[in-house]
Amino acid sequence: MKERAEVVAIDGQRITLSTQLKTACSGCTHNTTCGAGILSKVFADRNARFTVESDLPVNLGDRVEVVMDESDFTRYALLLYGLPIVGLLLIAALLTHFSPLTEGIVILLAFSGFGAIFVGLKHWFRQRDVKVQQLIQINVAAA
Structure with a gap:
């Protein structure tokens, strides 16, 4: 599984990342007519922040890929x-x-x-x- 994230803070080898939370509705062709799709647009501005340890040389604002x-x-x-x-x-x-x-x-x-x-x-x-x-x-x- 891969997800794109942005580096928002760096503390030594601890990197804080922010990623846009997605809904399943974003990939559906009926998201403009479905009630769940309309509601998912209301809450579309959600971000998840988490901290990981990595020795990867990154700078603030860099886009990285989180792989699991x-x-x-x-x-x-x-x-x-x-x-x-x-x-x-x-x-x-x-x-x-x-x-x-x-x-x-x-x-x-x-x-x-x-x-x-x-x-x-x-x-x-x-x-x-x-x-x-x-x-x-x-x-x-x-x-």
Whole structure:
């Protein structure tokens, strides 16, 4: 997977990059008539900033290419999006089957678990940030 980014800060070997967040709608031919496509244009001005370590000689404003192996990207995406959904379903199923709680309480507890899994993943990803950084390569982007 490749993404273009701009160098916005340099601190030794730590490079802060900014990249434009894209939506799937940008590649669709129906994005002007679809409700989701119209909404995606409203939020089109979003940037992501992140810091990586690299010994690549870059200057402020340089355009670089961020490269990550697709299998690593897929694994982390499945973990980030799949685990909370599986957790929600599992919590709801277990509470429904093994407890005398009402349906509303089961729903509230299942969504609470869903949120707790997201918070847990956020902390886990922050601790693993160094390992994720090792999966990312920075290359000078072609003009």
